[in-house]
Amino acid sequence: LAKTTQPISMDSYEGQEVNITCSHNNIATNDYITWYQQFPSQGPRFIIQGYKTKVTNEVASLFIPADRKSSTLSLPRVSLSDTAVYYCLVGGGEEYGNKLVFGAGTILRVKS
Amino acid sequence: ETGVTQSPTHLIKTRGQQVTLRCSSQSGHNTVSWYQQALGQGPQFIFQYYREEENGRGNFPPRFSGLQFPNYSSELNVNALELDDSALYLCASSWGVLSGNYNEQFFGPGTRLTVL
Numbered sequence: 561l562a563k564t565t566q567p568i569s570m571d572s573y574e575g576q577e578v579n580i581t582c583s584h585n586n587i588a589t590n591d592y593i594t595w596y597q598q599f600p601s602q603g604p605r606f607i608i609q610g611y612k613t614k615v616t617n618e619v620a621s622l623f624i625p626a627d628r629k630s631s632t633l634s635l636p637r638v639s640l641s642d643t644a645v646y647y648c649l650v651g652g653g654e655e656y657g658n659k660l661v662f663g664a665g666t667i668l669r670v671k672s
Numbered sequence: 673e674t675g676v677t678q679s680p681t682h683l684i685k686t687r688g689q690q691v692t693l694r695c696s697s698q699s700g701h702n703t704v705s706w707y708q709q710a711l712g713q714g715p716q717f718i719f720q721y722y723r724e725e726e727n728g729r730g731n732f733p734p735r736f737s738g739l740q741f742p743n744y745s746s747e748l749n750v751n752a753l754e755l756d757d758s759a760l761y762l763c764a765s766s767w768g769v770l771s772g773n774y775n776e777q778f779f780g781p782g783t784r785l786t787v788l
Contacts (some may be wrong), residue, residue: 601781601782602779602781602782603676603762603764603779603780603781603782604762604764604779605779606777606778610777638769639711647715652718654694656702660728661715661717662707662714662716663714665713665714
């Protein structure tokens, strides 16, 4: 299975850019990389998904190197409301029986 | 368009009992996945249902079972409850099966199960 590794926690200040890196050395050829955000007592919420190179949407960017063994979620100009747990997710490919693997998550604390 | 809903919100059971958790998918979605999230940990994939059939399973024992109904709502059943089954159980719906290029999953708020 494509196991993921993320930093346990990160601290930042409002207005700064935050980069969270996820390692996934055993990612399968057909797997995509997806990031989710989770607030306490809520289900995770989709942030962004990519396969290779760079993907950008209205809330984040995702950078994936050519070997796809890692990925970096970039949050521009964070605010206090971005304080949450961020999960890196790979999997879903038939090679691994459609199983999905969440990382342990990164606790992001944004301070004023 | 209604989101994913789960019931009940909270549940307390004793060891050895059986429990059924329910999930209503977001309108238009035909795939449901269930996850177990222990306190302080990431969600762990239990299984997925696509058009009423199991379509992928995580490392959970057979006492964890599920159903998906024709309206794509779903149930998670856990028999012979153990203390370690205490967790937040999350349901997520999506359109289409989970594959390398899988579609966004929409999560419900979860059911908090406590086993005493």
